[in-house]
Amino acid sequence: MATTAKIGVKDQDFLASLRDFFRSILQLEDISGVLAPKKLPMKNIVMPTLVTDPENLEGIDPLAPCFPLNAAKVVSRLTRKPMGGKVAVVLRPCETRAFIELVKLKQGSMEEIVLVGLDCLGAYKNTDYFRFAKENVTESTYRFCKSVLSGNGGRIEDIDLSPACKACEFPIPDNTDFLIGLFGVDTNDHLLIQSKTTAGDDIISRLDLPEMEEPPDRQEAVASLIAEHTAFRDNMFAETREAVDSLEKMTTYLANCVNCYNCRVACPVCYCKECVFVTDVFNHDPSQYLRWADRKGSIKIPTDTVFYHITRLAHMSTACVGCGQCSNACPNDIPVMELIRTVAQHTQKAFDYEAGRSLEEDPPLSVFREDEFDDVVGISAVIA
Amino acid sequence: MEDFEPVIIAFVCNWCTYTAADLAGTSRLIYPQNVRLIRVMCTGMVDPQYIIKAFLEGADGILVSGCHPGDCHYINGNYKARRRIKLLKEILPQFGFEPERLRLTWIGASDGIIFAEIMRDLAAQMKALGPNEAKLKMVI
Numbered sequence A: 001m002a003t004t005a006k007i008g009v010k011d012q013d014f015l016a017s018l019r020d021f022f023r024s025i026l027q028l029e030d031i032s033g034v035l036a037p038k039k040l041p042m043k044n045i046v047m048p049t050l051v052t053d054p055e056n057l058e059g060i061d062p063l064a065p066c067f068p069l070n071a072a073k074v075v076s077r078l079t080r081k082p083m084g085g086k087v088a089v090v091l092r093p094c095e096t097r098a099f100i101e102l103v104k105l106k107q108g109s110m111e112e113i114v115l116v117g118l119d120c121l122g123a124y125k126n127t128d129y130f131r132f133a134k135e136n137v138t139e140s141t142y143r144f145c146k147s148v149l150s151g152n153g154g155r156i157e158d159i160d161l162s163p164a165c166k167a168c169e170f171p172i173p174d175n176t177d178f179l180i181g182l183f184g185v186d187t188n189d190h191l192l193i194q195s196k197t198t199a200g201d202d203i204i205s206r207l208d209l210p211e212m213e214e215p216p217d218r219q220e221a222v223a224s225l226i227a228e229h230t231a232f233r234d235n236m237f238a239e240t241r242e243a244v245d246s247l248e249k250m251t252t253y254l255a256n257c258v259n260c261y262n263c264r265v266a267c268p269v270c271y272c273k274e275c276v277f278v279t280d281v282f283n284h285d286p287s288q289y290l291r292w293a294d295r296k297g298s299i300k301i302p303t304d305t306v307f308y309h310i311t312r313l314a315h316m317s318t319a320c321v322g323c324g325q326c327s328n329a330c331p332n333d334i335p336v337m338e339l340i341r342t343v344a345q346h347t348q349k350a351f352d353y354e355a356g357r358s359l360e361e362d363p364p365l366s367v368f369r370e371d372e373f374d375d376v377v378g379i380s381a382v383i384a
Numbered sequence B: 001m002e003d004f005e006p007v008i009i010a011f012v013c014n015w016c017t018y019t020a021a022d023l024a025g026t027s028r029l030i031y032p033q034n035v036r037l038i039r040v041m042c043t044g045m046v047d048p049q050y051i052i053k054a055f056l057e058g059a060d061g062i063l064v065s066g067c068h069p070g071d072c073h074y075i076n077g078n079y080k081a082r083r084r085i086k087l088l089k090e091i092l093p094q095f096g097f098e099p100e101r102l103r104l105t106w107i108g109a110s111d112g113i114i115f116a117e118i119m120r121d122l123a124a125q126m127k128a129l130g131p132n133e134a135k136l137k138m139v140i
Ligand code: SF4
Pocket: A098, A263, A266, A267, A268, A269, A270, A319, A320, A321, A322, A323, A324, A325, A326, A327, A336, A337, A340
């Protein structure tokens, strides 16, 4: 079933081996393209890029600590209708999980893609990434990978991984056709490749890669990384819970929000084509503002800030994959991801759901059972 | 606090609970004036945003009430409503809203007496709980 093989690394240059590997994938006759993070020729930033000419694979950089957007949305765009060719899509685990949510909402399809996942080393906030990469993307990616893979962590000088990455309990890709493993692997000599589906199996066998055993240290390396992240996450949950546990505190938490809705635009699982907050529904009659102001003596405008955030929690926290793009996109440094994840933990658990876990699990608000949740019905029903 | 009169917003479905309210009225049953009814076609159309908005505007209690399971005129709207109430009961208490402030009941079209009883109960419970924080504090 699951084949484990290796991708050889020459001169300790694993980025070059990755590029060669994607080149060999692109040369398979049934693969028309590779979608992967690639350095833009005109600037020091890495963006999802669809490559069809192997010559253009130069600059492919899936390990750069750069995460400008959640590419699940990009893949959704590519797969909402038949593309007419198969594309190998290289995603971070949180991007894959967000894409799974979108497929369940019929905003994408698995039909014409091969999902490739790499062990995720994490990423910096956008603004931090620019400071980190400076003039040389490729050199900075090596610096970053060496630090993480040698056990020194993602913090380099004063630049640290984003809180979303530090709190992520899914650094190992799941639900992909195959994964490329780095943790617990001697990356100076080889990278690990492991198939997860028959499609993945088929590709590995056609690439003729030498089989190997999974290195004995891998499981342990992964477990200790996840334990570290989980501890960070639990601490983040506790702090955030404390920071918003009354309406007054929630209002303080969001006080510098300007209702720009960048957090919603950046969110891969905010799936509505038109958000109710940009429609006229809450574009109140001008006289209404005067009446509201009269009630308490004054009113802050834009109004509906807390309303927006709590509504967003109700509409999509069950689908939140914790990618952190909401925080990344906020111009005012509001810890949006922290808030959403802290609440999502409860809403997902209530429906025994985990965003991105499986294509088979229906989004909780899209289904119901006749016999459930009777504890919330009735006049004496009180649940905490 | 003695003279605190809670405001209760009740989203009631046209086919069952609203009909029950109507029946209570035509039967001259007395129920407290704290309850403001909002008639909707079905509990299945009560998006969480309406409930959140009402709380943030200072409603002390919110009731969603519709047909008994199996009786929804749109077949399953009430089951969907139950999931949304479950969802909100996970979310709202995180921000200090007492879960008791949000209720879901099934009141059939002929249950005029039950309707009046539930409204009395609810008003008494909300009065005992005291005012919703949103009424007293600045909400942005
Ligand atoms: S709410 Fe934030 S962390 Fe969650 S999926 Fe959306 S962008 Fe990612």
